[in-house]
Amino acid sequence: MMIKKTLVMGAVALGLAYNPAAFARDYITIVGSSTVYPFATTVAEHFGNIGGFKTPKIESTGTGGGIKLFCAGVGVGHPDIVNASRRIKDSEVKACEQNGVTDILEVKIGYDGITIANSKASPQYKLSVKDVYLALAKEIPDPKGGQTVLPNPHKTWKAVNPELPDKKIEVLGPPPTSGTRDAFAELAMEGGCKQFDWIKALKEQDESKFKALCHTVREDGAYIEAGENDNLILQKLQANPNALGIFGYSFLEQNTDKVQAAVMDGMTPTFESIADGSYEISRPLYFYMKKAHLDVIPGMKEYLTEFTSDKAWGDEGYLADKGLIPLPSEERTKVAADVKSLKNLSLSEK
Numbered sequence: 001m002m003i004k005k006t007l008v009m010g011a012v013a014l015g016l017a018y019n020p021a022a023f024a025r026d027y028i029t030i031v032g033s034s035t036v037y038p039f040a041t042t043v044a045e046h047f048g049n050i051g052g053f054k055t056p057k058i059e060s061t062g063t064g065g066g067i068k069l070f071c072a073g074v075g076v077g078h079p080d081i082v083n084a085s086r087r088i089k090d091s092e093v094k095a096c097e098q099n100g101v102t103d104i105l106e107v108k109i110g111y112d113g114i115t116i117a118n119s120k121a122s123p124q125y126k127l128s129v130k131d132v133y134l135a136l137a138k139e140i141p142d143p144k145g146g147q148t149v150l151p152n153p154h155k156t157w158k159a160v161n162p163e164l165p166d167k168k169i170e171v172l173g174p175p176p177t178s179g180t181r182d183a184f185a186e187l188a189m190e191g192g193c194k195q196f197d198w199i200k201a202l203k204e205q206d207e208s209k210f211k212a213l214c215h216t217v218r219e220d221g222a223y224i225e226a227g228e229n230d231n232l233i234l235q236k237l238q239a240n241p242n243a244l245g246i247f248g249y250s251f252l253e254q255n256t257d258k259v260q261a262a263v264m265d266g267m268t269p270t271f272e273s274i275a276d277g278s279y280e281i282s283r284p285l286y287f288y289m290k291k292a293h294l295d296v297i298p299g300m301k302e303y304l305t306e307f308t309s310d311k312a313w314g315d316e317g318y319l320a321d322k323g324l325i326p327l328p329s330e331e332r333t334k335v336a337a338d339v340k341s342l343k344n345l346s347l348s349e350k
Helices: 002-013 037-050 063-070 090-098 129-136 179-193 197-205 207-215 230-239 249-253 271-275 300-307 329-340
Strands: 029-032 081-084 104-119 139-141 149-151 171-173 223-225 244-248 259-261 282-290
Touching: 029 037, 029 063, 037 081, 037 249, 037 300, 063 081, 063 090, 063 179, 063 282, 104 179, 104 230, 104 249, 104 271, 104 300, 104 329, 129 179, 171 179, 171 230, 179 207, 179 244, 179 282, 197 207, 230 244, 244 249, 249 259, 282 300
Parallel strands: 029 081, 171 223, 171 244
Antiparallel strands: 081 282, 104 244, 104 259, 104 282, 139 149
8 A cells, every 4th residue: 555655646746647557666667788787786686685675677778778768758657767887968968858857866886997808718918098099990090190081991900000919800899879888989999099189189179070080980890889788799709719899897807717808008907997097998887866756666765775885885895796896985975975865967067
């Protein structure tokens, strides 16, 4: 009776007519990032064991696809939470607002590193972000000099950098809907792109042109979209020892018997190097919650409490055992305070 009463009251709060069939959902639905997925499922399992609430239903849709579903509307026909391996974009917040999703709680949960890895059957790669950009960008600066670009001519890693193996460039990675792909473009591709002074200057002059040049991945087969499934990338790396794959550090940690991370600009991705920022291809992880659903869907507040408890996201928490890099204690305290007060996400603070 309590759940039914909560649903009825929640429906009224949302300005919706109560319909038993439409408001019968008594579990949390979560969509979004494949990187955050294992952390969210771990929290969901612990939450489900508390008793009194059903285990949340979680779907790995990719960050972009998940946010689109999340922003489509308010009500039990739409997801309650979206996991994200990048921060929500202003354009996405506006899309949410246009569909009535106006009160959003942002929860930054920790950090992850983006790794470029290959099979342990092959030698470990030592790359720089400049190597990565010159290998994977659709267009690159003309090697002859000047401020002109040309279609990427590089077929092998050795052509990119004489110190690299004479192996065909084959990189398996996530699609454009993935937060990992967005972060990879911003941190690795853009990082390498800005090694060219005239392109770096272009960011202030024409940001859209700068992004097109730095973020656009080649489409001639050197970069192969492998969907949102990291396990598929892993299988392909095992089948093809010459290929490299892109995925989060947490997934790498779970498969160190099969794959190894490339050294990036002299740094190996480790728990410590990601936590202190010395490994440059690292990014924060988030989830976003509809505040309008807090009093409609049973267990929303309790799930929030479980995820932001020290036993979960703390330095010695069970999520650290899964590969999550915890927030520094001071930052964690601030995020926890914002969560406790249910602080609204606003564009002015983004």
